[in-house]
Amino acid sequence: MIGAAVAILRKDLRLELRTKESVPAMSLFTVTCFVLFHFGLDRDSLDGELAAGVLWVTLLLAAVIGVTRLFAAEREQGGIDGLLLAPVDRTALFLAKGTALFVFLLALELVALPSFGLLLLGPDLRDALPELLLVLLMADLGLAAVGALTAALAAEARARELIVPLLLLPLLVPLLIAASQASEPLLRVSPSTEDLGRWLGLLALYDVVFLLLSIAVFDYLLED
């Protein structure tokens, strides 16, 4: 199973490196959102609750782009039939797609965090960077699990551009709450780690629940 998952993941990363269809679009969307917030809120800098909310809502909306395109190559080039005909456990496909999305999110955040620090954030991002990276990693895990599940659900649907956000965003509400609450004290003028453990615990619980749920139901999603 691991061999097949690695093969699918390598293929997905190679295709993304060549086509540059997902990560650049997600990154551009994120930077554009930050510019729009800058003018829309008419604020030169944000901190605390507002900063956390803007950062996480923007990242989750950018993730929708990646999720919508997660099965694009399979859908457009018939690769899904090749996978379904091969002796490949569907869990391997889930692991590969989830990991690919996780890597895309990490790449997105390499652009998003410095842009956020530059365009909107008042406090110095470096003050709470290790803790913020931990929150991002935990949130990305859950987002990758739910994203791969939603992408598979919508893979063969005609209105997938509509289905992905309609299914994905409500499922991400607990993740948004936990990630924003965990980030809020870190983005204050005087950063603190208040309640960080509690919200990281909730993120970990979300990750475990959706990883297990996704593995359990993924087999049935790609059936005719």
Add this chain to the structure above:
Amino acid sequence: MTAIELDGLERRYGERVALAGVSARVEAGQTLAVLGANGAGKTTLLRVLAGLLRPHAGMARVLGAELPAETWKLHGRVGFLGHEPLLYRELSGRENLAYHARLHRLNGSRVEEALAAVGMERRADEPLRELSRGMVQRLAAARAVLHEPPLLLLDEPRAGLDPAAAELLEPLIGRASGRTRVLVTHDVEGALAEADVALGLKGGRQQFAGRPPRAERVRELYR
């Protein structure tokens, strides 16, 4: 040994009946020609036999696997060569075949053998988007037989091939391959010449099944 056994097979898309009352029997090593006009249900039948579509009624047993309950038994035992090459345009022929080899847990040397068999060694590192339709079809044929499947499902397999390429692929996907084959084609004379069993479809309904009939009988399917 019977490779394919169908009895009263039915498949619908919503309310529309795509296949109804299809019955046929194909022994191992035989070729079944599926004939009919566009929209007759030929591709649907191939996809049902591959386990990609569930039959809604009737019985379908393929390589000993009852469909749809035992579809998993078919995984890795069917070679499918259809309208789509099932290859990625941004990857080269070698990368595409290596990817499929890993999915089928095959040795890397099998990729080189397959490339040589379809005469694509020299262009194997070019992305598919830079190759002609015929070259992509050759690679698709290599992909379909890479794992040496006992059953080949072929939908217009020679589309886009020049006569030399068609001859080159003969040992892989033709009668000479010795595999059980289901062949969908509009080349009526060619199909009748190489078929052991023929199945005629019109509007998803079976018109004949069994020994290949005369060409005039087949042409009625297209009227």
